[in-house]
Amino acid sequence: MDGQGQDHGGADAADALALRLAGARDAGMARAVLASVRHLHALVREVRPDPDDLRRALEFLTEVGQASDARRQEWVLLADVLGVSALVEDLAHPVPAGATPQTVAGPFYRADVPETAQGADLCLDGRGEPLVAVLHIRAPDGRAVPGAWVEVWQANGEGLYENQEPDRQPEFNLRGRIRADADGAVRFRSVRPKGYRLPDDGPVGQLFARLGLPIERPAHLHVRVTAPGFRPLVTHVFDRDDPAIGRDAIFGVKPGLLAEFRAVPGGVGPRWSVEVTLVLVPDCGTTDQPARGKARAEARQGGN
Numbered sequence: 001m002d003g004q005g006q007d008h009g010g011a012d013a014a015d016a017l018a019l020r021l022a023g024a025r026d027a028g029m030a031r032a033v034l035a036s037v038r039h040l041h042a043l044v045r046e047v048r049p050d051p052d053d054l055r056r057a058l059e060f061l062t063e064v065g066q067a068s069d070a071r072r073q074e075w076v077l078l079a080d081v082l083g084v085s086a087l088v089e090d091l092a093h094p095v096p097a098g099a100t101p102q103t104v105a106g107p108f109y110r111a112d113v114p115e116t117a118q119g120a121d122l123c124l125d126g127r128g129e130p131l132v133a134v135l136h137i138r139a140p141d142g143r144a145v146p147g148a149w150v151e152v153w154q155a156n157g158e159g160l161y162e163n164q165e166p167d168r169q170p171e172f173n174l175r176g177r178i179r180a181d182a183d184g185a186v187r188f189r190s191v192r193p194k195g196y197r198l199p200d201d202g203p204v205g206q207l208f209a210r211l212g213l214p215i216e217r218p219a220h221l222h223v224r225v226t227a228p229g230f231r232p233l234v235t236h237v238f239d240r241d242d243p244a245i246g247r248d249a250i251f252g253v254k255p256g257l258l259a260e261f262r263a264v265p266g267g268v269g270p271r272w273s274v275e276v277t278l279v280l281v282p283d284c285g286t287t288d289q290p291a292r293g294k295a296r297a298e299a300r301q302g303g304n
Contacts, residue, residue, distance in 0.1 A: 014038050063203040073107065077204050080104070080250040081215055093231070098140055100278045103252045105234045106222065108161040109153060116176035121189040124170040128157035128191025129270040131261070135237075136277040137184040137225055144184030145280060148227035151177045152188065154220070159196030180227075192261060192272045195219040195244050215249040218242035219261075223278065231283035237276050 014037050024030035049057070067074040079085045085104050093102040116122070123130075133152075137145040153175045155161050162173040174193075178186045198215040199205060208215050219239040226232045238245060240258040264271040 014041050060203055060207065067202040067204075072199070072202075074202050074204055076107065077198060077202070081198070081204060081208065083251045086251040095281055096140070098279060099281045100233060100235050101254045101256050102234055103236050103254075103257070104250065105224070108163055109151075109222065109224070110163065110172075110175060113151065113153075113172055113175045113177045116178045116188065118178060118181060119187050119189070120176065120178070122152070122174050122176045123156075123189070123191045124173045129272060131190045131192045131272045131274065132264070133188055133190060133221070133273070134275040135180075135186045135223065136275075137180050137186070137227070138277055138279050139230070140279060140282070144180075144182075145227050145230065146180055146182045146184050148180040148184065148186075148225055148230075148280075149177065150180060150186040151175075151224040152190075153222045154190065154193045155196055157191050157194050159194040190221075192270075193219045193221060193239070195239075195242050198249055214244075214247060216244045217248055217250065218244040218253065220252075221274075225278060225280060227280060229282060230280040233278060233280055235278065237274065 014034070017037055018034055021030040021034055047053075064074045064078055076085070089102055089104050095101055135150060135152075137148045137150065139145055153161070156169065156174055160169070162169040162171065162175065174190060176188055178188060180186050195216060195218045198217065200209065200215055205215060219242045221237040222234075223237060224232065224234045236252055236257050237259050238248075238253055238257050239261045241261065245253060245258070259274050259276045261272050261274045264273050
């Protein structure tokens with residue numbers, strides 16, 4: 001501080017802010033703000049931007065905000081490709097060894113999918129290479145979890161979700177909500193999903209293009225499992241042979257989520273099968289009923 005009581009330097013400013021926040025109404029928010037400021041000041045000291053650099057950074061953040069609306073969330077995309085979404089998920093939902101890892105649900109989930117019968121074909125438009133999937137729902141000790149609700153959703157063979165193409169794909173295409181049988185198994189037919197690029201026509205895509213980094217996702221199925229006495233599981237099933245498996249833009253690939261999509265001999269044209277076991281984490285008091293009634297438009301946005 002100079003003789004007139006003015007703050008100089010990031011450390012002084014952060015310390016001064018700490019004093020001002022001492023009596024904040026929301027102590028938790030105050031701690032988060034102060035921690036953010038201290039880390040931001042440390043970043044400035046490390047990178048040492050000049051005023052023009054700061055202006056460009058603020059312009060980028062402004063563009064991210066301007067690119068976000070009810071149909072597209074550029075801020076979510078930025079959090080995803082910086083690994084922030086994956087880190088928050090890992091910290092919020094740690095899993096013990098042997099349990100299936102949690103992942104982000106992504107923007108394409110719909111909670112209003114009607115119940116689907118065991119063995120049903122989720123492909124409603126007949127397009128794509130047929131896939132037969134079997135999911136085994138288990139407790140950590142290997143016991144089956146009968147009656148679990150299993151929701152699945154995926155991109156089609158072109159890498160597009162139903163709610164990205166509401167005028168081209170039938171409603172609820174490649175989606176299902178199936179109750180596990182007495183053996184804790186869920187069986188359904190679908191099509192082999194294709195990987196895809198995240199939206200790259202906005203400021204986030206432009207930034208990553210400048211860095212020479214692709215923003216692509218390997219082929220996968222999304223799965224959400226709920227059952228009484230267990231923590232809800234939201235996860236992916238990745239095609240281990242997808243060429244992008246080692247460069248998932250949102251850092252969702254984990255060893256326990258890799259599966260083999262096997263070619264099935266015979267028949268006309270390519271056919272595939274996949275079989276995986278999903279292990280839940282006990283958590284008394286959870287419910288087997290997923291949230292209902294989410295509007296279709298809520299998921300129509302760029303993201304994972």
